Every structure is written in C-alpha cells, then in structure tokens.
Amino acid sequence: MTSRPASAWQGDVEAGVRAWTGGSAGEPPSAAPRGTRPDTPPDTAAEGPDADQESVGRAILLDALTGQARSRRELRAKLRKKAVPDDLAERLLDRFTEVGLVDDAAFARSWVESRQRSRGLARRALAQELRRKGVDQESASVALDDIDPEQEKETARLLVRKRLRTLRGVDSTTATRRLAGLLARKGYPAGMAFAVVRDELAAAGLEGAEGDVPDA
Incomplete structure (x- = not known):
C-alpha cells in the first residue's frame, strides 16, 4: 500500500x-x-x-x-x-x-491500511466494510486503489503459511478446501486464492487438490 x-x-x-x-x-x-x-x-x-x-x-x-x-x-x-x-x-x-474532525476520505484510507495490516483483508472484504461504515463510493474507491496487488498477494501467502501450521496430518484435499475458504472469507478472488494455496502446498511438500476455490 x-x-x-x-x-x-x-x-x-x-x-x-x-x-x-x-x-x-x-x-x-x-x-x-x-x-x-x-x-x-x-x-x-x-x-x-x-x-x-x-x-x-x-x-x-x-x-x-x-x-x-x-x-x-x-x-x-x-x-x-x-x-x-x-x-x-x-x-x-x-x-x-x-474543521477537519470528520473526513470520510481520510477515514477510509486509515481503515483500509489498518484492516489490511491487522486482519489480512483483501480489496473485496474491505469494500464491504467501508459500505457498512457508510463511506461514499468515491472515497472508498480512492482508498482501495491504494492497495498494492503484489502486497495483497503476499499477505494471502502469509495467511496460508500460518494456517498450514495447524493442518499437520490433514490430507491435501481437506487442506486445500480449508485454506481456500480462509482466503475467500477474507475477500481474495478465487483465482488468486487457488494459485496461492497450490503454490504453498507444493512448497510444503503437499499435493494440492484440483478444483475451484469456493466463494465467500
């Protein structure tokens, strides 16, 4: 970002x-x-x-x-x-x-940065949160445009690696489904989520399951 x-x-x-x-x-x-x-x-x-x-x-x-x-x-x-x-x-x-104490554009930028850093949320999930906060479309779009696609992908990788540590002994099909579901719930596109999961399972010496990543 x-x-x-x-x-x-x-x-x-x-x-x-x-x-x-x-x-x-x-x-x-x-x-x-x-x-x-x-x-x-x-x-x-x-x-x-x-x-x-x-x-x-x-x-x-x-x-x-x-x-x-x-x-x-x-x-x-x-x-x-x-x-x-x-x-x-x-x-x-x-x-x-x-007097500058209420500024939805600044609020949106701050919210996106904070939630991406603390929760690993992707653009889609962040857009939904800003809508619930009542931020107008223009202010939300400007804040979301600041998201670096490469940083977003790296955040997805870190999320998968962290969750993988809790999936020892789980078969690759189940691991793929759980990891893909994790990324979907955080707003990552299905294509990116599946690619990241496949790469991280391969790096861990596991064979990823074929199929589509479920949407959240």
Missing part, C-alpha cells in the same frame, strides 16, 4: 477543539475540573430540561473521536442514540467536517 502521511485530526481532537473555540494553535486547551474528564457530556438530568443540546451533541462527538477516527454515519448513529435531534446532528457534523 502506498504510504500516506497520517491525517492531523486522526486520534487527536485537540486541534478540533481549538478550531471550534477559536483558540490559537499554540494555546493549550483549558483544564477540566479535578476528577472530571474533558469533553464529557454533561449530566442533562441534573441540568434539567433546558440543557444545551448543542453542547451535549458536540461533547458526544468529541468523546467519540478521541483516539479513533470514525465515519460520518457512525457519528450520526451515536448522536441519534443519545436523542440529539437530527437537524442539530447534521449541523454539528457539518461543522466538524469544516
């Missing part, structure tokens, strides 16, 4: 807080009272029915973004779960987008 510099907003809401409040880049955020967390949504029950919904919604978003990038759809769902009115939620999300 092509290396990209990390987005400044990812995992760090301090810049967004400053952008929202108008503070300067070198100005530290104001300290929270001892024993409380900064940006924690206020106790609306204690404040009564006239609690500032905008402040509550903003605090919910800042808390959700602390340490983890999220898609706009995920954040919208969190606001709805906390009973923030939809029209207010959209205004808050628009404002967070303006």
Whole structure:
C-alpha cells in the first residue's frame, strides 16, 4: 500500500477543539475540573430540561473521536442514540467536517491500511466494510486503489503459511478446501486464492487438490 502521511485530526481532537473555540494553535486547551474528564457530556438530568443540546451533541462527538477516527454515519448513529435531534446532528457534523474532525476520505484510507495490516483483508472484504461504515463510493474507491496487488498477494501467502501450521496430518484435499475458504472469507478472488494455496502446498511438500476455490 502506498504510504500516506497520517491525517492531523486522526486520534487527536485537540486541534478540533481549538478550531471550534477559536483558540490559537499554540494555546493549550483549558483544564477540566479535578476528577472530571474533558469533553464529557454533561449530566442533562441534573441540568434539567433546558440543557444545551448543542453542547451535549458536540461533547458526544468529541468523546467519540478521541483516539479513533470514525465515519460520518457512525457519528450520526451515536448522536441519534443519545436523542440529539437530527437537524442539530447534521449541523454539528457539518461543522466538524469544516474543521477537519470528520473526513470520510481520510477515514477510509486509515481503515483500509489498518484492516489490511491487522486482519489480512483483501480489496473485496474491505469494500464491504467501508459500505457498512457508510463511506461514499468515491472515497472508498480512492482508498482501495491504494492497495498494492503484489502486497495483497503476499499477505494471502502469509495467511496460508500460518494456517498450514495447524493442518499437520490433514490430507491435501481437506487442506486445500480449508485454506481456500480462509482466503475467500477474507475477500481474495478465487483465482488468486487457488494459485496461492497450490503454490504453498507444493512448497510444503503437499499435493494440492484440483478444483475451484469456493466463494465467500
């Protein structure tokens, strides 16, 4: 995957807080009272029915973004779960987008890189995950286009080698079926999956079974 510099907003809401409040880049955020967390949504029950919904919604978003990038759809769902009115939620999300805290294109790039590295997922599986996260087609396509086909194939090989260590004593037909199924579930195309399995079984001194790789 092509290396990209990390987005400044990812995992760090301090810049967004400053952008929202108008503070300067070198100005530290104001300290929270001892024993409380900064940006924690206020106790609306204690404040009564006239609690500032905008402040509550903003605090919910800042808390959700602390340490983890999220898609706009995920954040919208969190606001709805906390009973923030939809029209207010959209205004808050628009404002967070303006200051760079909500950026689905950057989220998609980060998600693809992370899931490919940690789970060994291929393009098809990653595309499905981005759709479930609510990332638009254009942002998803740009992020997926960063995937290096050779790196993807090498990841498939590593997955097969790791699983092979648990298949000692299993006949080649069963091993082929299980390994092909593993790669299919992670989104690898059938042709690539079968070729990788065949090569790795041959390298291990086993004869691969002929046939098609099952789709997931």
